[in-house]
Amino acid sequence: MNPTPPADADAAPPRRGRPRSEAAERAIIEGVLRLLEEGTSIDALSIERVARVAGVGKATVYRRWPGGKDELLLAVVDALEEPPAEPAGASVRDDLVALLEWHRRVGLAKRQSAVLRTMTSHVKTHPELWRQYHDNVIEARRERLHGVLRRGVADGELRDDLDLRLLGELFTGPMLIRTVLHESHDLPAGLAEQIVDSVLDGVRARP
Amino acid sequence: MNPTPPADADAAPPRRGRPRSEAAERAIIEGVLRLLEEGTSIDALSIERVARVAGVGKATVYRRWPGGKDELLLAVVDALEEPPAEPAGASVRDDLVALLEWHRRVGLAKRQSAVLRTMTSHVKTHPELWRQYHDNVIEARRERLHGVLRRGVADGELRDDLDLRLLGELFTGPMLIRTVLHESHDLPAGLAEQIVDSVLDGVRARP
Structure with a gap:
């Protein structure tokens, strides 16, 4: 131009x-x-x-x-959270583990940082800030997750009969319950792998 | 006495x-x-x-x-939420669907009731109230869910190699993500069944 x-x-x-x-x-x-x-x-x-x-x-x-100020505060929250892992594309399973592992690490960081906790709760209790955070930060994360899932469906690794949003939430829901809803619950190493493998394989007992 | x-x-x-x-x-x-x-x-x-x-x-x-006042407010929240379905014991799958369906209905009710929303956000933003709500209401729900899961493991319907809390969160996480975290997302009829069946069967494509 x-x-x-x-x-x-x-x-x-x-x-x-x-x-x-x-x-x-x-x-x-x-x-x-x-x-x-x-x-x-x-x-x-x-x-x-x-x-x-x-x-x-x-x-x-x-x-x-x-x-x-509002826009600046969002930039600070963004800077405090480590950048999410870029999906490496090796396997859908490993990419899903990397994305959930990122949530786990941010969850752990939030438990240790009073400033990060203060910022997050400020954003959550201000509807306009929360909307902006949702539309920018959270939507970008979801798009990254959906990219991995679409690849998994296209490659024949994942079932193609589930709504993509639900498919994603089956993986992220169990992690977010601990990082966002019940902050007193454990976030042990290996949690991301356990969630991804359980959702992939199912929890029904098999002979 | x-x-x-x-x-x-x-x-x-x-x-x-x-x-x-x-x-x-x-x-x-x-x-x-x-x-x-x-x-x-x-x-x-x-x-x-x-x-x-x-x-x-x-x-x-x-x-x-x-x-x-605090204790009274918790009683009001409790009265506003319909009582959760008592597990019927027919099948673990059906009991899990009934428990998740209760979450879905409370989520829908909250979207329609300004008073219920106001009460819930008041409880959440007052740490002592939230602790009481957590220790009483939420723990009772989790105990009901864990009872169903224990039965499923004992009957050989569910895998016995997963931590019970994680097993429960694989089912509740995807529902709570919509009822609690992202209140703008759909809560369609049939969601409870879809979540339960997907987690039971797994989302890996099978030949």
């Missing part, structure tokens, strides 16, 4: 010593985390305070997150 | 026209629901207002629910 960008677009030195683009983004997210760790409540967080702590101008924050 | 109750304990006419025992309990629970339906917030509910609307004395409310 713009074949002749200014020659110095990337070479321009940061003005007034402020970090730019990705560096600024990291500094802002770290600023939010530092304020939360120091005991600032989410309600008391302001773009102004975050900008000051991050050493950037307010305009820099709004340029990156035009939606302001 | 008191072998000689007054002979007229049950025969005494209600004084000042106030309903007694079970009738009083119903009147009190209905009083809470009426106040909530009229728009009173849960925070603004007081035992005094509830007693007035129910036509009983405050002491009657406290005699039945010594824990006061």
Whole structure:
């Protein structure tokens, strides 16, 4: 669209010593985390305070997150959760294990991090934030899961008579019951494998 | 402890026209629901207002629910959810379907009742209430489910190599994902059967 960008677009030195683009983004997210760790409540967080702590101008924050505080909070939640495993494509079983293992690890991280717990419950209790989180983060995860399942059905590894959403929920439901609903329950190593293999093979006793 | 109750304990006419025992309990629970339906917030509910609307004395409310408002709110949630199906014992598969079908119906009821939704989210956002709800209501449900599963394992219908809690969550997880986590998702008739049969048989394609 713009074949002749200014020659110095990337070479321009940061003005007034402020970090730019990705560096600024990291500094802002770290600023939010530092304020939360120091005991600032989410309600008391302001773009102004975050900008000051991050050493950037307010305009820099709004340029990156035009939606302001809500959009910034979602970015922080996103940054706190490790990126999900990219399906390796070796076998549908192994890809499903990797996706569930990611849920297990995020669940464990949430149990250890007061900040992550605070952020998550803030998002959940604010309907508009929750809708955005759902539409962006959760939908992207579901799409990744459905990609693996579609491949499994196409390859003849998985039954083709089940609705794809239900098929996915048979795998994710038992894990999410522990990571989201009953946070006091164990998340032992090997849980992802146990769930995937049980759902694949069925729990009916076979002679 | 008191072998000689007054002979007229049950025969005494209600004084000042106030309903007694079970009738009083119903009147009190209905009083809470009426106040909530009229728009009173849960925070603004007081035992005094509830007693007035129910036509009983405050002491009657406290005699039945010594824990006061919190305990009363749990009784209201309990009264709003239909009683779960008693396992009929015909087949483990049918009992599992009946238990999941109960979750589906409560999920549907919650989608249609603003009062039930308000109550549930109040319980969830108050840790002490949630702990009580968990220890009483949810544990009783899990015990019922585990009874069915134990029978299935003993009868040789279900595999005996899986932890009972995980075995139960393989069935309940996919239903709770829709009733509790993603309330916008379908709860079609037949969902309980589909989940139970898929988990029993497994989703691996078989020749």
